[in-house]
Structure formats: structure tokens, C-alpha cells
Amino acid sequence: MSTVLAVSFELPFKAPYDWTRVLRFFAGRATPGVEAIEDGTYRRAIEWDGASGTLCVARHARKHRLVVTIEGDASGYAEALAPHVATMFDVDADPAAIGRHLARDAWLAPLVEAAPGLRLPGAWSAFELVVRAIVGQQVSVKAATTLIGRLVVRAGRRIDDHPHPGTAWRFPSPAALANADLAQIGMPGKRVAALQGLARAVASGAVPIDDIHAARLPAAALADARAALLALPGIGPWTVEYIAMRAWRDVDAFPSTDLVLMQSIAARDPSLTRAPAQRVRTRTWRPYRAYAAMHLWNEIADRAGGVRGG
Known part of the structure; x- marks a missing residue:
């Protein structure tokens, strides 16, 4: 290059x-x-x-x-x-409009004031993002990063004569990941199977997940995309909503079963410990629940002085 x-x-x-x-x-x-x-x-x-x-x-x-x-x-x-x-x-994004809406809620008002220009970071590729989401199941962000790095070396491709050593690898394609030898990579066998099952489904075109933009799709088509992804083994509601948030740009997506989000909401109202009750409480955040999730995650990250949530 x-x-x-x-x-x-x-x-x-x-x-x-x-x-x-x-x-x-x-x-x-x-x-x-x-x-x-x-x-x-x-x-x-x-x-x-x-x-x-x-x-x-x-x-x-x-x-x-x-x-x-x-x-x-x-x-x-x-x-x-x-x-x-x-x-x-x-x-x-229109941060003023989003902020005005979310700040109507007493829980979110101080968070919006603390980070008024908070954005919803997207992804270069929905496939990359869902791979990371699967790899990151039940492990820390740091551990997921280590595992992703191993996947890149195992199934990706090194770029010859690349001018930036820190970015000299191509992320594995769906076909390459589907056919890679992932033995002893550090993930449970069921998770490896789920990962390669996803890769095969994407590589074959059976489950298209890239080139989806919520604002450009009818609601029914977006619902179908969610259902197709959810139907794959190893893919749960959290993963689907996370992909919808960051890759499909559904600004109202909300991973209601996210542990950090659930803990954050329960800390504000101890009577709200279950996801269904929390979903009712968060309805007033619509149509910007994805930004509300970002604010709640960001609050925890600010307190921890690092990365938590998402």
C-alpha cells in the first residue's frame, strides 16, 4: 500500500x-x-x-x-x-435536541449537563461489532480485547509494508473466520461454535447485518433484521440491541439486560431490579434511549476513570 x-x-x-x-x-x-x-x-x-x-x-x-x-x-x-x-x-446528531429531551428526566439531567456533547459511537463494520459482542460475553472489556487480538492473528491478514504498525492487520472476513482453526484460543467451545455459526451465516448471505441503517429502513424491515440475528445460536437480546445501537444506528435501541445499565437504574430506584420494570421506567427516554444508555455507561466510566459498559 x-x-x-x-x-x-x-x-x-x-x-x-x-x-x-x-x-x-x-x-x-x-x-x-x-x-x-x-x-x-x-x-x-x-x-x-x-x-x-x-x-x-x-x-x-x-x-x-x-x-x-x-x-x-x-x-x-x-x-x-x-x-x-x-x-x-x-x-x-443534534446534541441540543437530544439533550433537551433527555434532561426532562431528573435522573438524566445531571448526566446531560456533565457530558452535553456525548455521541453514540458507531462501528466500521456490523460484523466486526457482533464478533466482539460474542467474544465479550461474560468477560471484561479488557479480556475481550485480548481475545479479539488473538482472533485477528489467527484468522485475519497482515498488511505488507503498512506504514502504521499499530493498524497493520485486516480484520477477518466472515468466510475466513468461519473456516479458521480456533482451537485453544481461550473461549468456551459453545462460544466458538456460535461465533463461527454467525460467520457462516453472514458469509453465505443468509443473515445480512451490514449496510443496515435504521433511519432508512421501514420499521418492519428493521424488526426482521433483529429477528434474523436473534435466531442465531449464541445471540441474545443484549447483543441484538447493542448491534442496533452502534452499527444499525437505531437511536432508540436499548440493551435493557445490560448489567451495568440495570445496576445504574436500580441504584436510583431500588424497587426497579428487573428488566421488565426498568423498560417501563425508561419509556420516557424514547426516542433517544440509545443516548440515554451512553450517558449511563459514561457516568460509570467517569467514576471509574476508565471504560465500563458497552
């Missing part, structure tokens, strides 16, 4: 934009070898229509814009990549 080829463009956003917390979220979940957060910049290896490259995203020093640079052959697809990157970094 040549570093001579490079194209830059800017993506405007409505202020405020909490770039620091967006980077913190991505950094805590970055796939080793594929993604890296360095000097205030998000960087990852990409492939678009068969062309390889590197995506770099940083906040403009003065303007309300993100600066995007595409290096390598993929730079020839900058125009097509722009909306994809815009979605991934949630630049089209």
Missing part, C-alpha cells in the same frame, strides 16, 4: 461534540492490530470495494469539524466513504 496516495476531507458537526469521550470509548474497545487511538486521532486499517487503506479521524483544532484522511488505494473512494465515516462518528 502506498502512502503517497492520500485524500483528506472535513465532516461538520453540531457543537458540542465530546471528542475526548468518543476516543475513550473507541480506545477501550479497539481491536489490537486493526485499530488504534494515537495523539488524539482514531486510526484503522480499512478495505473498500477491494482497495486497501488507512482511515484517520481527528477533531479540527478550531472548527466544528472532524478531519478525515484516507491513505492508500482506498483514498480513491473518499466520496463513498464520507457518509460511512460520518455515521460511524455520529456527526449528524
Whole structure:
């Protein structure tokens, strides 16, 4: 891949934009070898229509814009990549409107005030995200990151002569992951089976999960996508809602069985310990429940001085 080829463009956003917390979220979940957060910049290896490259995203020093640079052959697809990157970094959100709505709730008002520009970080690929979600079941974020790194080395592809050592690996394709030898990789056999079953379903086209955008789909089609994903072994409601939030951009998705979210709600009202009762309480957050989840996760992460939730 040549570093001579490079194209830059800017993506405007409505202020405020909490770039620091967006980077913190991505950094805590970055796939080793594929993604890296360095000097205030998000960087990852990409492939678009068969062309390889590197995506770099940083906040403009003065303007309300993100600066995007595409290096390598993929730079020839900058125009097509722009909306994809815009979605991934949630630049089209209206933080004032979202904040006004959520701040009507006494629980959320102080959280919105503390992080008024909080965004809903997306994903480069829904497949990558669901792989991480499966790998991360019942383990910590740190442990999931270690396992994902092993998967990349086992089933991914190293990029020759890559200019950025921290992003010199291509994430495994669905077909590659489906056929990889994952013995002794550190995951229970049932989870490995679920992971490779998902990969086979995506590779065959039986369960399409990429190129889905909630705002561009009828409600029935989005419901069908949820049902198809949920029907796969090893995929539960939490995973489906998490994918809907971050990859499919359903801003009202809410992983109601998430342990951190449930604990956060119960701490505010001890009578609400079960998910059904909590779902009733959170109805007033609609149609922005995904942002409410981000605020609750962010509160815990702020207190812990690191990454918790999501």
C-alpha cells in the first residue's frame, strides 16, 4: 500500500461534540492490530470495494469539524466513504435536541449537563461489532480485547509494508473466520461454535447485518433484521440491541439486560431490579434511549476513570 496516495476531507458537526469521550470509548474497545487511538486521532486499517487503506479521524483544532484522511488505494473512494465515516462518528446528531429531551428526566439531567456533547459511537463494520459482542460475553472489556487480538492473528491478514504498525492487520472476513482453526484460543467451545455459526451465516448471505441503517429502513424491515440475528445460536437480546445501537444506528435501541445499565437504574430506584420494570421506567427516554444508555455507561466510566459498559 502506498502512502503517497492520500485524500483528506472535513465532516461538520453540531457543537458540542465530546471528542475526548468518543476516543475513550473507541480506545477501550479497539481491536489490537486493526485499530488504534494515537495523539488524539482514531486510526484503522480499512478495505473498500477491494482497495486497501488507512482511515484517520481527528477533531479540527478550531472548527466544528472532524478531519478525515484516507491513505492508500482506498483514498480513491473518499466520496463513498464520507457518509460511512460520518455515521460511524455520529456527526449528524443534534446534541441540543437530544439533550433537551433527555434532561426532562431528573435522573438524566445531571448526566446531560456533565457530558452535553456525548455521541453514540458507531462501528466500521456490523460484523466486526457482533464478533466482539460474542467474544465479550461474560468477560471484561479488557479480556475481550485480548481475545479479539488473538482472533485477528489467527484468522485475519497482515498488511505488507503498512506504514502504521499499530493498524497493520485486516480484520477477518466472515468466510475466513468461519473456516479458521480456533482451537485453544481461550473461549468456551459453545462460544466458538456460535461465533463461527454467525460467520457462516453472514458469509453465505443468509443473515445480512451490514449496510443496515435504521433511519432508512421501514420499521418492519428493521424488526426482521433483529429477528434474523436473534435466531442465531449464541445471540441474545443484549447483543441484538447493542448491534442496533452502534452499527444499525437505531437511536432508540436499548440493551435493557445490560448489567451495568440495570445496576445504574436500580441504584436510583431500588424497587426497579428487573428488566421488565426498568423498560417501563425508561419509556420516557424514547426516542433517544440509545443516548440515554451512553450517558449511563459514561457516568460509570467517569467514576471509574476508565471504560465500563458497552
